[in-house]
Amino acid sequence: MQAHRREMTVMNDEELLGKALHVAREAGLLLLRKHGAVLPFGLTLDSAGDNPRTFFPRDQLPRASWDELLEATIGHLERSAGSADVGAIALVTTLESGSESGLGVQVETHSSSLFLVYPYSGTGQSWRLGEPQKAEGVLVGPLLAQDD
Template identity: 80%
Template sequence: MNDEELLKKALHVAKEAGLLLLRKQGSVLPFGLTLDPAGDHPRTYFPRDALPRASWDELLEATLTHLERCIASGGIGAIALVTTLESGSESGMGIQVETRASSLFLVYPYEGGGQSRSLGEPQTSEELLVGPLLASD
């Protein structure tokens, strides 16, 4: 699987997982996703499971630590970091996706509510939420 395909697949899987959480819980606490170099075996990491009382910052840090460990162990083709982002009265789901050759950060604004909640058109950012973690600059 080439770099562009890996990036697209990681984005798709991260977006769908985030949307499920958004509809179920009303927000998306930080979580991570990894794909192997073939774009297979998506693995998610939800730090809230192990740290039920952690703050958003602690959950983000735990997710970053997990992703860095996965990268160091090898066999990672793409990663994604997903979380709710808020600015004033606006909320959206931020997704940072990386392969070894590229990175992308998109923010999808929320629309609707409850089970009918959906994501609007993504806004691209020149900056990354963190990192880069996997991509080589």
């Protein structure tokens, strides 16, 4: 790894958390409108809050179960978290409880994590996300946030 100085704007953790949440939520809504569900996927942002990279395990594992896709996404995010310039990560998937469905979004920075569930309703292109509910704890992990 080269040690060189780069001039870039580093976002604080609160800004990174907000940006990762926004990008993850919008990507999840796009998938919901395209497929009617959101299979587990991951997202990373660099420490400037730029360069969003998504990981869709369904592309490599077309016949995998939801649990296998979740495990593949977690593994990818854990490997990515070790990268020098990952400032935020997100894990996104559909969550179901009884007859209710929602978009689960877990976002993390190096010092904080947040897990929200957006209830959704609709069909086809008209899917809408409701007001998010903060979930206790996290879906998995923490993967990036450090417990001090």
